[in-house]
Amino acid sequence: MDRLAEIHLLSDGKLAAEEFVVLAAAVHPQVDYIHLREKKLSAQELYHLALILLNAGVPACKLIINDRLDVAMAVGAAGVQLAGNSLPAAAARLAAGCSLRLGSSVHSASESIDAASQGADYCLFGHVYPSTSKPGLKERGLTQLKEAVLAARTPVIALGGITPHNAPHVLQTGAAGIAVMSGICGAADPLSAARAYRNAVMEAAPEGGEKA
Structure with missing residues (x-):
């Protein structure tokens, strides 16, 4: 039976820590994973922010730490998201074993083929549409996303400029889910925005699809 596509919420580094904690605690029922993507924070600061999120009610099974494998393991997060300058996926898998979901x-x-061969559990592909987080960089589009989906031996999550309106087009490529930053973090009403994404994913699901 087909499973409902995942929704990943990524922090955008623009909200104050307190604001993001309130936002994440409110919207987590509408999303599958929450990524702490705070590139300016030290490992210690990231660790403390992760603990605050957990204490605010964000389930550990939904928390993914960007880049920092050590922090993800220390707080018992669900996974770690590796960027281009992070540890190679193979090294992270060796260190973490099967205890973390590795993105x-x-x-x-x-690159999706290489990531899968190194033990990644999923790939985060971007950016699909023009994105405010990547100013001046040309989008890769649905064609390249579909190529990555077909080539990868692991689920592909699409990122970049995705809205509730275009999410169905993204999922028609075979992507296993969508990732959102400003669409929720920058919304006037983040909870309503998160619900709109959830509704879009549910409406795009094949008949008989169910939540993972």
Whole structure:
């Protein structure tokens, strides 16, 4: 039976820590994973923010730490998202074993193949549409996303400029889910925005699809 596509919420580094904690605690029932993507924070600061999120009610099974494998393991997070300058996926898998869900950020079909061969559990592919987080960089589009989906031996999550309106087009490529930053973090009403994404994913699901 088909499973409902995943929704990953990524922090955008623009909200104050207190604001993001309130937002995450409110919207987590509408999303499958919450990524702490705070590139300016030290490992210690990231660790403390993760603990605050957990204490605010965000389930550990939904928490993914960007880049920092050590922090993800220390707080008992569900997974770690590896970027281009992170540990290689193979090294992270060796260190973490099967205890963490391992994501790898990719930008092409060949990179998705490499990530899967190194033990990544999923690939985060971007950016699909023009994105405010990547100003001046040309989007990769649905064609390249579909190429990555077909090439990968692991689920592909699409990122970049995805809205509730275009999410069905993204999922028609075979992507296993969508990732959102400003669409929720920058919304005037983040909870309503998260619900709109959830409704879009549910409406795009094949008949008989169910939540993972």
